[in-house]
Amino acid sequence: MSLRSAEKLVSMSSECCLGDVMEKKTNIEYLFEPRSVAVIGASQNKAKIGYRIVENIVSSGYKGRVYPINPKGGEILGCAVYPTLSKVKGEVDLAVIAIPARFVFDSLKGCAEKGVKHLVIITSGFSEVGNTTEERKIVQFARAYGMRVLGPNIFGIYSSAASLDATFGPGGILPGHIAIVTQSGALGIAMIGKTAAESLGLSTLVSVGNKSDIDESDLLEYLANDDGTRVILLYIEGVNQGDRLVESLKRVTRLKHVVVIKSGRSKRGAMAVASHTGSLAGADEIFDSLMHQCGVLRAESVQEAFNWARFLAEAPLLKGKDAVIITNGGGIGVLATDACEKYGVALYDNPRTLKEAFAQVMPDFGSAKNPIDLTGQATSEDYARALEAALENDDIHAVMALYCETALFDTVEFARLLQREYRHYQGSKPIVFSLFGGEKIEAVIRKLRKQGIPVFSDVYDAVSCLGALYRSWRNLHEPQEVAEELPIDVEGVESILDRARSEERGFLLANEAQQVAEILGLDTPRSILARNLDEAVQAAEQIGYPVVIKVVSKDIIHKSDAGGVAIDLEDESELIDAYQAVMRSCRAYKPDAIIRGVEVVEMIRPGVETIIGARQDPSFGPIIMFGLGGIYVEVMKDVSFRAAPISNREAHDMIASIRSYPLLLGVRGEKRKDIDAIAEVGIKLGNLVERCRDITDIEINPLVVYDHGEGVKAVDIRILFRNL
Numbered sequence: 001m002s003l004r005s006a007e008k009l010v011s012m013s014s015e016c017c018l019g020d021v022m023e024k025k026t027n028i029e030y031l032f033e034p035r036s037v038a039v040i041g042a043s044q045n046k047a048k049i050g051y052r053i054v055e056n057i058v059s060s061g062y063k064g065r066v067y068p069i070n071p072k073g074g075e076i077l078g079c080a081v082y083p084t085l086s087k088v089k090g091e092v093d094l095a096v097i098a099i100p101a102r103f104v105f106d107s108l109k110g111c112a113e114k115g116v117k118h119l120v121i122i123t124s125g126f127s128e129v130g131n132t133t134e135e136r137k138i139v140q141f142a143r144a145y146g147m148r149v150l151g152p153n154i155f156g157i158y159s160s161a162a163s164l165d166a167t168f169g170p171g172g173i174l175p176g177h178i179a180i181v182t183q184s185g186a187l188g189i190a191m192i193g194k195t196a197a198e199s200l201g202l203s204t205l206v207s208v209g210n211k212s213d214i215d216e217s218d219l220l221e222y223l224a225n226d227d228g229t230r231v232i233l234l235y236i237e238g239v240n241q242g243d244r245l246v247e248s249l250k251r252v253t254r255l256k257h258v259v260v261i262k263s264g265r266s267k268r269g270a271m272a273v274a275s276h277t278g279s280l281a282g283a284d285e286i287f288d289s290l291m292h293q294c295g296v297l298r299a300e301s302v303q304e305a306f307n308w309a310r311f312l313a314e315a316p317l318l319k320g321k322d323a324v325i326i327t328n329g330g331g332i333g334v335l336a337t338d339a340c341e342k343y344g345v346a347l348y349d350n351p352r353t354l355k356e357a358f359a360q361v362m363p364d365f366g367s368a369k370n371p372i373d374l375t376g377q378a379t380s381e382d383y384a385r386a387l388e389a390a391l392e393n394d395d396i397h398a399v400m401a402l403y404c405e406t407a408l409f410d411t412v413e414f415a416r417l418l419q420r421e422y423r424h425y426q427g428s429k430p431i432v433f434s435l436f437g438g439e440k441i442e443a444v445i446r447k448l449r450k451q452g453i454p455v456f457s458d459v460y461d462a463v464s465c466l467g468a469l470y471r472s473w474r475n476l477h478e479p480q481e482v483a484e485e486l487p488i489d490v491e492g493v494e495s496i497l498d499r500a501r502s503e504e505r506g507f508l509l510a511n512e513a514q515q516v517a518e519i520l521g522l523d524t525p526r527s528i529l530a531r532n533l534d535e536a537v538q539a540a541e542q543i544g545y546p547v548v549i550k551v552v553s554k555d556i557i558h559k560s561d562a563g564g565v566a567i568d569l570e571d572e573s574e575l576i577d578a579y580q581a582v583m584r585s586c587r588a589y590k591p592d593a594i595i596r597g598v599e600v601v602e603m604i605r606p607g608v609e610t611i612i613g614a615r616q617d618p619s620f621g622p623i624i625m626f627g628l629g630g631i632y633v634e635v636m637k638d639v640s641f642r643a644a645p646i647s648n649r650e651a652h653d654m655i656a657s658i659r660s661y662p663l664l665l666g667v668r669g670e671k672r673k674d675i676d677a678i679a680e681v682g683i684k685l686g687n688l689v690e691r692c693r694d695i696t697d698i699e700i701n702p703l704v705v706y707d708h709g710e711g712v713k714a715v716d717i718r719i720l721f722r723n724l
């Protein structure tokens with residue numbers, strides 16, 4: 001395509017979506033491992049970003065070719081400066097752009113002519129401040145020429161595979177195995193210093209900024225297969241194409257540990273994020289559930305994420321679930337036990353094996369139950385022997401070694417001991433240490449941490465790292481299941497929606513929703529539409545008392561609020577009274593409402609009331625929600641979500657994720673409820689909203705659940721859809 005026609009295409013298509021523009025594929029590897037880098041806006045002025053970038057590229061030891069670009073020419077740090085990109089002789093894989101926003105688009109033409117593969121646009125002043133048109137124009141032009149855009153509004157990219165620091169950060173990034181992808185620039189730059197201070201080695205550090213083109217999903221594609229990356233740490237503020245992200249994460253977590261920090265947990269935080277990056281933060285509960293579904297570890301804070309990442313990057317995978325606590329202090333052992341429960345670390349509890357393993361190293365008054373309490377009398381030799389007994393034992397899969405400062409230990413000697421044991425056993429099983437004491441102990445912690453040994457002063461921090469490994473390990477061992485595509489008559493559903501659309505409605509009436517339920521094969525209470533009192537009496541006789549009646553009117557959506565529902569009608573006289581009462585109150589509620597009659601419905605026997613629904617989420621696309629009904633959902637907000645469609649395992653996992661799940665397992669002698677039947681409904685709803693994207697909301701409330709084997713009843717179904 002000629003430059004002129006591409007420009008024309010951009011101006012024509014500024015309103016249309018990117019998919020309309022011819023796209024050439026570009027290999028994402030060139031972003032991380034470019035053979036040559038140009039810096040557009042390179043400056044000799046040391047105070048400018050364009051200088052800092054060249055300085056970092058040179059000092060990070062990048063082996064490829066560097067081309068600073070500036071109309072003034074000259075030299076920067078020994079690199080010849082080219083007045084324009086066209087003057088560069090060789091190929092250019094990556095162009096880092098650090099010139100004011102108003103010049104960026106013009107600079108792209110030179111990049112396109114040069115065949116640049118990736119643009120790293122540092123410049124601010126685009127969609128984050130409302131300048132969306134210019135940003136879109138840039139991306140459309142770039143895509144038309146097979147160039148991908150990272151940014152704009154970013155601090156750059158670091159890649160250890162290429163020894164390339166193309167950021168304007170403080171430099172000094174340590175190479176290692178943790179990849180950081182951050183949406184926040186300022187936090188990302190601060191992470192450079194912070195990771196160096198904590199001796200955390202990085203395989204890459206990428207700032208995604210406005211995510212105009214390249215987003216987390218694109219980067220994950222590379223990182224998943226990058227041998228240098230063991231842990232991926234994502235800092236996310238808002239999610240744009242969440243369904244794509246979920247797809248990528250599900251794949252990547254099978255290969256690497258993925259840790260995420262998401263800001264905007266609180267309502268106020270979410271508002272701050274929305275104004276900060278210009279992207280909408282998805283509801284936090286949904287994000288949380290979906291990350292769990294993908295096997296991603298969500299950290300509460302940056303520090304927690306760093307602790308996990310560092311530990312996961314070095315720890316071997318678990319060979320089994322049984323962990324042992326070795327301690328010289330009973331109290332700290334109990335704290336660790338509590339922490340194990342909180343973080344899902346399973347404690348080994350076979351008393352015979354424990355006794356055999358530790359009998360030789362225990363004082364008479366110690367405890368060979370887990371935690372293994374060596375007591376305050378233990379010397380460092382006792383401690384070493386106990387530690388080795390645990391590390392040598394194949395039935396023990398992970399070790400938490402705790403220590404409370406006592407006068408019986410020589411601190412310097414003890415530090416050497418931990419170092420020796422850790423180095424010797426680190427490849428065979430996961431080990432964490434927690435040391436509690438004064439200044440000398442703190443100094444030991446600092447020293448060992450600098451060497452990459454997982455030592456913490458807070459026992460909860462130590463166990464939380466192990467907990468992260470357990471969760472990642474469990475995810476790896478979950479069988480991989482693909483959501484099944486069910487034979488649903490989607491066209492039949494669409495034609496029901498079309499009929500409702502012809503009446504200019506964006507919701508289905510009860511009898512229409514009932515038809516959708518039939519298409520899905522949901523078990524619903526028997527129901528008959530009655531246009532008048534006589535028909536209602538006949539219908540009730542046909543169904544059998546007791547019955548429920550519900551008003552049918554397109555003008556009344558919230559039937560209960562209008563007094564349009566009467567339940568538990570035992571006989572004909574109760575039905576007649578209720579019918580008249582319903583008509584009276586609905587007319588009073590909305591005098592101009594057109595009432596088509598009432599729906600006479602079978603009064604179903606009681607069970608556990610749950611709520612299950614599905615909808616199109618603005619960030620993640622089709623999602624499913626499940627919770628217990630009544631106060632559980634309204635007051636406790638005890639619900640869980642999954643990205644749709646869902647497999648059988650995901651459906652069961654979603655149901656088991658709610659806090660009140662034990663009620664479904666049966667409490668106080670009650671039988672287990674029919675959880676399989678709930679899962680089946682979830683799978684069907686997921687299939688429907690994934691394939692019928694016009695349905696914006698479908699909610700079954702209540703879905704009454706009976707004992708195991710007795711099924712569920714979808715009592716009330718509400719369906720909202722796009723009225724095009």
Ligand code: ACO
Nearest residue numbers: 041043049069070098099100122123124153154155185186
């Ligand atoms: N080609 C090559 N060089 C050019 C071009 C061009 N088309 N146009 C201008 N230049 C040169 C300029 O002459 C100048 O060189 P000089 O110092 O020799 O005179 C150099 O490029 C830079 O241009 P300036 O106009 O001096 O721009 P300045 O450096 O002040 O700012 C910048 C450019 C840094 C991109 C600014 O516009 C900007 O966006 N700053 C914010 C960056 C940012 O914060 N990004 C987000 C990071 S994440 C976070 O939140 C921390």
